[in-house]
Amino acid sequence: MAGVALLRRADPRAALLPAAILMLVLLMVVPVPAVLLDGFFILNIAISLVVLMVAINTQKPLDFSAFPTVLLFATLLRLSLNVASTRVVLVHGHEGTAAAGHVIEAFGAFLVGGDYVVGIFVFAVLMIINLVVITKGAGRVSEVAARFTLDALPGKQMAIDADLNAGLLTADEARKRRLEVTTEADFHGSMDGASKFVKGDAVAGVLILAINIIGGLILGTVQHGLGIGEAARVYLLLAIGDGLVAQVPALLLSIAAAMVVTRVGSELDLAGQVTSQFAQSASWAPVAVILALLAALPGMPHLVILAAAAGAGWIAWKLRKPAAAAAVAEAPAPSATIEWSEVSDVAPASLDIGFGLVPLVDEARGALLMARITGVRRQLSKQLGFVLPPVRVRDDLALAPFAYRIAIAGVTLGEDLAFPDDALAIEAGPVEAEIPGRPVRDPAFGLPARWIDPAESDLATAAGYTVVDAASVIGTHLNHLLSSHAHRLIGQDEVQAMLDTLADSAPALAAGLVPKLMPLATVTAVIQRLVEEAVPVRDTRTIIAALIAHAARSPDPAELTELVRPALGAAIVQTLAGLREAVAAIAIDPALENLLSGAVRAAPGSPWPFDPELGQRVGEAIGAAAEALMADNRRFAIVTTPIVRRPLWALLRVRLPQPVVLSFTEIPDDRTVDVVAVVGGAAVPDMQGA
Known part of the structure; x- marks a missing residue:
């Protein structure tokens, strides 16, 4: 009883869809009288016109979200009618041009117009327009629209979430907008597939036309005893009429599909959108001038072209006054300034x-x-x-x-x-x-x-x-x-914050350096160089004290950095080995070290003082010595003299991942050093001659 009550409460329109599908199947398998065919053909044309009108009056593609499904059923109806009419044409075509109904006869007589060759060519032109131009273009637009809609889906959902979190939307409004975004993606995906129905229908129309012509000629001459001329007259007219009565609705649906997929969302329907965008005097005035010049050419139909030029000029004159008034009323205040926020990117x-x-x-x-x-x-x-x-x-x-x-x-x-x-x-x-x-x-x-x-x-x-x-x-x-690249993320503001923090615990020390002994820019450059070599700068007190102690020796940040590093030696070595562990070190042979020191003294302050060939050999030798340590995931340091330390690090940074290069003065006296390799001498026998 509950099931019966549920059926009674169901919407009677729900039964229309199964009935329509059953009717389409019957049209394919059951012979249909010519009178019913006329009614179905008119119904098919009416449905196509309704779909076209709905597509024209939509404001955005999603307003006609049922279009892909409607397009599918309209295509199936047209194909079912093609099957039914083909049966009637081939079975009763020998009885005369009215055997398949008056609609097919009228369409065929109108298109043929007494010349069957011209009728076939005109029908072929209609097929080319539908298949090659409209259907193919709409299919491509559908494919691209589906792809870009799906690509933009996550960004739109994030924007909705951001508006919801900012309080610009309520939960119900956000839910509604998410549903719209999802429905839009589904719609364009469905349209991408539905466009294939239209293309397949156009191809089927060509094949059905060929079947009707060839089959009719064979049946008319062989089975019904008609002459070849009479068979051609009857069956060509019926075949072309049948093809045309199917292709007219197909062309209308193709145009509707193209309109839907090429629409851009607007508050206006298609007519209002086109009218508003063409209502510009600046667009019509050049047209009037060009047409007037065209009328001056010899042999042109002067009256026709001049009439068109006058019409364009009149439209431009009529649109000029409203456009000028609107421009004055809506013109915003001019702005001559450009904000820094428009061109800068503040994210480090x-x-x-x-x-x-x-x-x-x-x-x-x-x-x-x-x-x-x-x-x-x-x-x-x-x-x-x-x-x-x-x-x-x-x-x-x-x-x-x-x-x-x-x-x-x-x-x-x-x-x-x-x-x-x-x-x-x-x-x-x-x-x-x-x-x-x-x-x-x-x-x-x-x-x-x-x-x-x-x-x-x-x-x-x-x-x-x-x-x-x-x-x-x-x-x-x-x-x-x-x-x-942490050194790129620390600047004067960050260093000033470090000094401000130090001032809470050691105000005299923090105030004794900047700006009395050196500018903030120099302190920043020193800390940047330390950070560049992964030296921890947590101990701000030690760094500032060392800078105060050596401020009188040099204003150069590079030299000051090398003078500060020994004070941080314990912190640097601590990153390489535990308290009771020996520091793994790769040493430089004294002869090679003297050679490198001489190169640095010969080019003081140069970031690349070494001869290219010498630098390549040193880098390869140290890299070979470090392979075993890196394979064991063991931390190590390259130990050399203070003068060579920074240039050697600059040489090795492109060969080793985050190399640690220490001078002898940076290793605390209470730490044990385990020299695992010595570079130079036998390791690179020809370096002395480099």
């Missing part, structure tokens, strides 16, 4: 992501990447000794869906791909078995890796891989670049 560090990575920063999904970035900033700030500025994260539709780009001070330093639904298995050492996946390189350190299914993570870990998620991959890459 930025991370741009493609829309495929938006879920990693979505708060509804935990914002894993944002939490990772916060952890990276906190860890590096403690390690370096100053507060790293925030990292600006934003989506960039110009990037590939799963691409990201890291920039510091406006300079792109790293970019790669990350896949939120996968895990990255890194070959940090030997592995027992290869895990299936997409082979890549770890973006931070360049190690062999592969993106795998997260379900294979335990198997990959057991095989010796290091498995991390996409947020950790991006976070590690960001951590590596921030630590390598």
Whole structure:
């Protein structure tokens, strides 16, 4: 009883769709009298006209969201009528041109006009217009619209979330806008597929025309005894009429589809939009002038062209006054200023992501990447000794869906791909078995890796891989670049903040340096050079005290940095080895060290004082000595004389990852040094002659 009551309460319109589908099937398999065919053909034309009128009066494509489904059923109706009419033409065509109904006869007689060859060519032209121009163009527009709509979907959803968080939208309004965005993406995707129906229908019309002509000629001459001329007259007229009565609605639907997919959202319908955009005097006045000049050419129909020129001129004159009045009423106040915010980018560090990575920063999904970035900033700030500025994260539709780009001070330093639904298995050492996946390189350190299914993570870990998620991959890459380029993130404001913090505990010390002994810019340059070599600057008291002690010796930040480093030696060595561990060191042979010292003295202050060939050999030798230590993941330092230290570091920074180069004066007396290799002498026998 409950089921019966439910059926009674159901909308009677719900039964129309199954009935319509059943009717389409019957048209294909059951013979239909010519009288009914006439009615169905007129119904088909009426439906196409209604669809076209609705498409013209929509303000935006989503207003006609049922169009893809309507297009499907209209195409099926037309194909069903083609099947039914083909049966009637081939079975009863020998009875005369009215055998398939008066609609087909009238369309055929109108198009043929007594000349069957001309009728076929005109029909072919209509088919070309529909298939090659309108249908193909609408299909391409549908494809591009679907692609760009899907690409913009994450950005639109983020904008809705931002408006909701800012209080500009209520929860119900945000829910409604999300539904609109999703429906728009679904609509354009459906239109991309529905355009294929129109194209297939046009191709089917050509094939059905050929079948009617060839089949009619064979049946008329062989089975019904008609002469070839009489058979051609009857069956060509019926075939062309049948094709035309189907192609007219097809052409109307193709135009409607093109109108829908090419529409741009507006408060006006198509007629209002076109009228408002053509109602410009500046567009019509040149047309009138050009037409008047064209009328002056010999042999032209002067009266016709001059009448058109006069009409264009009259339209321009009529539109001139309203446009001028509107311009005066709506003209904004002129502005001659340009704000710095329009051209500057104030973010010291930025991370741009493609829309495929938006879920990693979505708060509804935990914002894993944002939490990772916060952890990276906190860890590096403690390690370096100053507060790293925030990292600006934003989506960039110009990037590939799963691409990201890291920039510091406006300079792109790293970019790669990350896949939120996968895990990255890194070959940090030997592995027992290869895990299936997409082979890549770890973006931070360049190690062999592969993106795998997260379900294979335990198997990959057991095989010796290091498995991390996409947020950790991006976070590690960001951590590596921030630590390598941290000196670009510290400026005078940050150094002044360090001095202000020091003033709370040691006011006399903080006030005794800047600006009495040296400017803030010099202190900043010294700290930047320390940070560039990954020297912790947490101990601001020691740095400032050392600068005060050596301020009279030199105003050069480079020399001051080398004078400050011994005071920080204990902190530097602490990053290389534990309290009871020996410091692993690569030493320089005395003869080679004298050679390098001589090169530095010969070019004082030069960042590249070494001969290129000598520098290449030294770099290769130190790199070879460091391979075993790096393979064991062991921290080490290259130890040399103070004069050679900084130039040698500049030489090695492009060959070794974050090299630590110490002078003898920077190693505390109570620390044990384990010299694991000596570079020079036998290691590079021809260096003395370089």
